[in-house]
Amino acid sequence: MTRIAITALTFGALAVAMALGLSWFVVSPPGERWEPAVNSLALLAGITGIFAERWATQREQRKQALDSIRLEMARNRETLDGEAFSASSSRGRRVYPRLVQSAVDSALSSGALSPHRDAELIDLLHRWRTAVASVNRRLELTEMLVFTSPSDEKAEQFHAALHSASSFFQGVRTLLDEAQATLGGLPVRR
Amino acid sequence: MTASDGRLVGDLARAIDESDFAWSLVLVGEDQRDKLAALTGDLLGKPSSNGDGKQITSGYAYWGIGPTIAWAHACADPFYLVMKQSLDSFTRRWGRVRGRIGEGFHHVSFGVGTGHKDRLILEHLLERNPGLLYLPVDMSSEMLRLGTQEATHRVGLRGHRVVPVQLDFSITDNLAELRQLVHRLVGDEPVLYSLLGNTLANFDHDDELLANLTALVRPQDLFLLEVATTEALSDDLARDAVEEYARSRAYREFVTSALLHNTDLTINVDAVQFRGSVEGDRALKVKVVYQNQTGDDILMMLPDRTRVAFPDRDTIRLYLTRKYARKALDPIVRAAGMRKVTGTHSDFAVPRSAQGFGMDLLLLAPGEPVPAPRPDDDVARVIWEN
Missing domain, CATH: 3.40.50.150 (Vaccinia Virus protein VP39)
Structure with missing residues (x-):
C-alpha cells in the first residue's frame, strides 16, 4: 500500500510539474520561454529515465539468467554424455553424477524471465526442473538398491533398465535436446 | 590292477612330467572312421538353396589339422x-x-x-x-x-x-x-x-x-x-549380426576349411554367404552357407571316394551361430x-x-x-x- 502511495505521489508530482512547466511555457512572453522549456525537458528526461533504467536492468538480468542456464545445460550435457551414463560403461556398482538445476531455479524464482515474452521457455524450464528432480531421485533409489544387494545381478538389471529404449532417462535426454535448441534460438539481447 | 600295472601308470606319469618333450596323453573315445562316415553322410543331403540339405555339423568344422589352423588364424583376426x-x-x-x-x-x-x-x-x-x-x-x-x-x-x-x-x-x-x-x-x-x-x-x-x-x-x-x-531381436539386428561375421576374411577361410580338407572342391571364399534371421523370441540366428556359384553342376569327391552331385545354386551349410536374447x-x-x-x-x-x-x-x-x-x-x- 505504502509502495503504491509513494509511486502515485512520485509520478503525480512529476505529471503536475510537467503540466505546470508546459503552462509556464505557453503563458510566458516569447523572450522568456527558455527557462520553462529547459525545466519541462528536464522533467521529461526524468520521467523517461526511470523507465529506461528499469528496462536496462531487466534486460541485463534476463541476459545473465539465460547465460547461466546455457552453461548449466552444457554441463548437464557433459554429464549425460559422460562415461557414467554410457550404455557401454561398466555394469558394476557405482555412484552416479547428478544433473544440476540451480541456474534454472534461480532464473525462475528471480523473475528475470518475462512471463509474457518467455512464456514458452518458462514452461520448458519447469518441465526440465521436474525431470531433473525425478531423475536424481531415481538415481538415489538405484544406488541404494544396488549397493544394498549382495549380488552383481541387481547392478546389471539397473544398468539394462537405465539404458532401455523406454527408460525415463531417454526422455530426459530428449528434453535436454529441446531445451538447448530453444536456448540456442534465443537472441542474446532484445 | 596289479602292483606292476600301478608302477606302469606311475612311470608313465613321471615320464610325461619329467620330459621336456611336449607329450600329451589323449583318451580317444570314438572310432574316427565312424566320424568320417557321419561327415560323409551329412554331405550327401538333398539339394537346397538355403543350407537345409548338405551340411557340416558343429564339431566337424574344427576336425582335422587344416580347420584347426584356420580356426587359430580366425581367432587372431581383429575383424572377427x-x-x-x-x-x-x-x-x-x-x-x-x-x-x-x-x-x-x-x-x-x-x-x-x-x-x-x-x-x-x-x-x-x-x-x-x-x-x-x-x-x-x-x-x-x-x-x-x-x-x-x-x-x-x-x-x-x-x-x-x-x-x-x-x-x-x-x-x-x-x-x-x-x-x-x-x-x-x-x-x-x-x-x-x-x-x-x-x-x-x-x-x-x-x-x-x-x-x-x-x-x-x-x-x-x-x-x-x-x-x-x-x-x-529384429531383422535389422540379424543383418548387423551377419555383418559381424561377414567382414572377416579369416573367418570365411576357417568355415570353408572343413570343405577344403574333406572334399576336392576348389574353394572360392566369395561364395560363402551369411544368412541372418530371428529365431522365435530367443535368438538371432546366422547360417553360414557355401553356394555353388560356378554356373555348372559339379561333382565333389568325399574322403571315402564317394562322388556327390553339387548342382548349381545348391548349398552346403558350413556353420551355425546365434546371439541369444x-x-x-x-x-x-x-x-x-x-x-x-x-x-x-x-x-x-x-x-x-x-x-x-x-x-x-x-x-x-x-x-x-x-x-x-x-x-x-x-x-x-x-x-x-x-
Whole structure:
C-alpha cells in the first residue's frame, strides 16, 4: 500500500510539474520561454529515465539468467554424455553424477524471465526442473538398491533398465535436446 | 590292477612330467572312421538353396589339422569381433564370477578352443586345489592339442593331471560314458564344467545339448556357460549380426576349411554367404552357407571316394551361430534344469558393432529351477520405465 502511495505521489508530482512547466511555457512572453522549456525537458528526461533504467536492468538480468542456464545445460550435457551414463560403461556398482538445476531455479524464482515474452521457455524450464528432480531421485533409489544387494545381478538389471529404449532417462535426454535448441534460438539481447 | 600295472601308470606319469618333450596323453573315445562316415553322410543331403540339405555339423568344422589352423588364424583376426571381444573381455567377466567358486574343484572343459580362457580358469582353480584334474573334451584331437598347450602353458599343472578326451559331446551316449569317466577320476570332489566361446550356439538343438551337458552336473558341481547375446531381436539386428561375421576374411577361410580338407572342391571364399534371421523370441540366428556359384553342376569327391552331385545354386551349410536374447537366457537355463548362481555381461565396446550385442558369462548350479520373476519383482524397470 505504502509502495503504491509513494509511486502515485512520485509520478503525480512529476505529471503536475510537467503540466505546470508546459503552462509556464505557453503563458510566458516569447523572450522568456527558455527557462520553462529547459525545466519541462528536464522533467521529461526524468520521467523517461526511470523507465529506461528499469528496462536496462531487466534486460541485463534476463541476459545473465539465460547465460547461466546455457552453461548449466552444457554441463548437464557433459554429464549425460559422460562415461557414467554410457550404455557401454561398466555394469558394476557405482555412484552416479547428478544433473544440476540451480541456474534454472534461480532464473525462475528471480523473475528475470518475462512471463509474457518467455512464456514458452518458462514452461520448458519447469518441465526440465521436474525431470531433473525425478531423475536424481531415481538415481538415489538405484544406488541404494544396488549397493544394498549382495549380488552383481541387481547392478546389471539397473544398468539394462537405465539404458532401455523406454527408460525415463531417454526422455530426459530428449528434453535436454529441446531445451538447448530453444536456448540456442534465443537472441542474446532484445 | 596289479602292483606292476600301478608302477606302469606311475612311470608313465613321471615320464610325461619329467620330459621336456611336449607329450600329451589323449583318451580317444570314438572310432574316427565312424566320424568320417557321419561327415560323409551329412554331405550327401538333398539339394537346397538355403543350407537345409548338405551340411557340416558343429564339431566337424574344427576336425582335422587344416580347420584347426584356420580356426587359430580366425581367432587372431581383429575383424572377427565375436571372438576378439569374447577373448578380450573374458578376464574381466571371469574375475566377477570366480569368487562364487569354492575350494577343491576339478575342471572339465567342453570345446577347449584356443585355451586362453581355460588357462585363466585353471590358474584360479589350481590355487585352491593343487591336485586339480583338467579334462578338455573336444571332437578334434588337433584342437585338443592346440588348446591344451595354451591352457596349461606356465600354469604349473603337471602333465599327468591333464587328460584330454577326444569325444563328440553332442552325442548323448558319449556323455553317459564321459560322466562315468569323470566321476571315477574325481570321486565326490566337485567339478567345474565349462562351455565357453558361444559354442552352444553352433548346435541345431542347442537346448537339448545344454540339457544333456548339465545332466552331468551333481549337486556339488558347477557349470560355466558363455554365450553371445543381444538386447533385442529384429531383422535389422540379424543383418548387423551377419555383418559381424561377414567382414572377416579369416573367418570365411576357417568355415570353408572343413570343405577344403574333406572334399576336392576348389574353394572360392566369395561364395560363402551369411544368412541372418530371428529365431522365435530367443535368438538371432546366422547360417553360414557355401553356394555353388560356378554356373555348372559339379561333382565333389568325399574322403571315402564317394562322388556327390553339387548342382548349381545348391548349398552346403558350413556353420551355425546365434546371439541369444538376454531375456531368453533365464528360460533357457531353467529349461536345462539349472539355476543361475551369478552372471556377468559385457557389451561389444566397438563403434562398428550394433548396439546391444555382447557376451554373457553365467555360472550355473543344479537345483530347483528358480521361478520366473513376476513383472512386479523387476524393481529396476519399475523405477526407470517412463
